[in-house]
Amino acid sequence: MFILKQEELQKLQKLAAHIRFDAIQAIKNVGQGHIGGSLSISDLLAVLYGKQMKFNADDPNWELRDRLVLSKGHAGPALYSALAISGFFDEEKLSTLNKGGTSLPSHPDHLRTPGVDATTGSLGQGTSQAAGIATGLKLRESKNFVYLIVGEGELNEGQCWEAFQYIASNKLDNLIVIIDDNKKQLDGWTDDVIKQWDIASKMRSFGFNTIQVKGDNLESIDDGIEYLKTTKDTANCMVLDSVKGAGVPLFENMENNHSVKFNDDELNSQTDEALAKLQSIYEG
Amino acid sequence: MFKLDERRENGKELRNVVVDSLMDLMNKNDKVIALDADLAGASNFNRIKSAHGKSFIDVGISEANMIGVSAGLSLTGYTPYVHTFAPFVARRALDQVYMSGAYSKNTINIYGSDPGFNAGFNGGTHTSYEDVAIMRSIPETIVCDPADAVQMEWIIKEFSNLGQGIHYVRGNRKSVRNVYAENSSFEIGKGNLLYEGSDLLIIATGQLVSEAIDVHDELSKIGISSDVVDMFTIKPLDTDLLLERAKNKRGIVTIENHNIIGGLGSAVSEVMAEKMVGVPLLRVGNEDYFGQVGTPDYLQQAYGLTSKQILSKVKKHFSF
Numbered sequence: 293m294f295i296l297k298q299e300e301l302q303k304l305q306k307l308a309a310h311i312r313f314d315a316i317q318a319i320k321n322v323g324q325g326h327i328g329g330s331l332s333i334s335d336l337l338a339v340l341y342g343k344q345m346k347f348n349a350d351d352p353n354w355e356l357r358d359r360l361v362l363s364k365g366h367a368g369p370a371l372y373s374a375l376a377i378s379g380f381f382d383e384e385k386l387s388t389l390n391k392g393g394t395s396l397p398s399h400p401d402h403l404r405t406p407g408v409d410a411t412t413g414s415l416g417q418g419t420s421q422a423a424g425i426a427t428g429l430k431l432r433e434s435k436n437f438v439y440l441i442v443g444e445g446e447l448n449e450g451q452c453w454e455a456f457q458y459i460a461s462n463k464l465d466n467l468i469v470i471i472d473d474n475k476k477q478l479d480g481w482t483d484d485v486i487k488q489w490d491i492a493s494k495m496r497s498f499g500f501n502t503i504q505v506k507g508d509n510l511e512s513i514d515d516g517i518e519y520l521k522t523t524k525d526t527a528n529c530m531v532l533d534s535v536k537g538a539g540v541p542l543f544e545n546m547e548n549n550h551s552v553k554f555n556d557d558e559l560n561s562q563t564d565e566a567l568a569k570l571q572s573i574y575e576g
Numbered sequence: 577m578f579k580l581d582e583r584r585e586n587g588k589e590l591r592n593v594v595v596d597s598l599m600d601l602m603n604k605n606d607k608v609i610a611l612d613a614d615l616a617g618a619s620n621f622n623r624i625k626s627a628h629g630k631s632f633i634d635v636g637i638s639e640a641n642m643i644g645v646s647a648g649l650s651l652t653g654y655t656p657y658v659h660t661f662a663p664f665v666a667r668r669a670l671d672q673v674y675m676s677g678a679y680s681k682n683t684i685n686i687y688g689s690d691p692g693f694n695a696g697f698n699g700g701t702h703t704s705y706e707d708v709a710i711m712r713s714i715p716e717t718i719v720c721d722p723a724d725a726v727q728m729e730w731i732i733k734e735f736s737n738l739g740q741g742i743h744y745v746r747g748n749r750k751s752v753r754n755v756y757a758e759n760s761s762f763e764i765g766k767g768n769l770l771y772e773g774s775d776l777l778i779i780a781t782g783q784l785v786s787e788a789i790d791v792h793d794e795l796s797k798i799g800i801s802s803d804v805v806d807m808f809t810i811k812p813l814d815t816d817l818l819l820e821r822a823k824n825k826r827g828i829v830t831i832e833n834h835n836i837i838g839g840l841g842s843a844v845s846e847v848m849a850e851k852m853v854g855v856p857l858l859r860v861g862n863e864d865y866f867g868q869v870g871t872p873d874y875l876q877q878a879y880g881l882t883s884k885q886i887l888s889k890v891k892k893h894f895s896f
Contacts, residue, residue, distance in 0.1 A: 402651070403681055410651060411680040414671055420641045421676055424648015427633065431609075432652065451672070454641035461636075 363418025703867025709838020
């Protein structure tokens, strides 16, 4: 049941390419950064900021906005790109990423960046914060949603499972937990570091209504979120079957793509080619 | 303004003071939320659950999660107060207090209970002689150790007026001796000069303020007159009062139910060194030992923190 209209799909495809372009360019500009995990959530961010989330870029703290907590905070560059393209701040600002005095630190900081709803980076902590935000919104009888993005490597952190117990036990149906299963963490393949087994089964056994979608399929992501938003009286989870470095073959095929250093002429020129390709998609 | 209570008998249980103060706040402010991590039966937060069910959350045995949930509540406009045993917030949930709380400028008011020798039968695993050291090293925190029930009530209520940040108060769950008369009021960051003297400056914090008063009384019998300062706010420390009262003294004594490393004794000595206060200092507290099991009375004695033991340490150190 794909509910995206063709023109919506094209818009989201362009947005995803634009997010990728901006994130890669910002990271390349500063010389190094978290490419792999930024790219693996770019399609998700395109669906959230391009269609699903309620926000007002002119009033970032708008009471009636949906919230997004990027618990895998190292993917900050992708979030900043989505926020800039959505109008929270000038895209030019992305060139200040990680530079002294910037409002765009490597990991999101809600005090510095318009549109960032929670400060994250110390892994696991966004999960409980999102649970608290969802609790606060319920207490206020708000109809808004909280989107929590967690990395599958991040699931190594015990706090995630503390938060999941709380979310499921309290049936926080206004919170959608999205696990970006891109199969790699800093030290290598997740299966080789700390094997996660079947994440969806684990989430189900923790009490979550859980679906699995392809991380690069905009229609499936959108469809899944629509479904989870309307599923009440239960905790809800979407496991994204994603690829680290997704959407750019150069980075998909790079073995160590968690953090990439742009200090090599060949890599820089290949990256420029990839950027040109992304640009042609979103400008086309 | 504060007035001393001359009776010095035990007051209300501090946990009930916390609970009653929170329920007073909740009656006026529906944004106040209490959280516990499966210790509501120990903190008596169960009473809040019964009377203000919507304003109480039991997160289960997950202190790190409790701090994160509190941060999220702060982000949606609530004022959370959390309770757990002092070590389980200061040690176990430190990074959450730091990043989700302080660094993010979220508001989280924390009651860390049974610090130091109050851990009693829970023993060394549940003992924190380092919570003040940990909490005061986090930027922008406020760290309090109240002398008695009256001060605990004032602190809990005052925390709701402080706005964003981590506000930490430690305190026994059971009762401690009264120091202050009912309705006394205080000021965060201002020590209270309870007695004025000319020979010695005694600076105490928490329930050992009562022991400091005992020491003051005993010293006066042998002709030694001393100041007693209740430094209930260890951070920010009242350096003005410290420097003013240190003038022309023969010695300074700090007294705390905490490791002498990192707590009140450290805070005072940092200021003394920096301001070149050339007065001998004796730091009374836990002298870098782990906790252990026993009754609180046994443990207070074991760590040398009874009035009698403190008196003899003072006399020996300053050759009185």
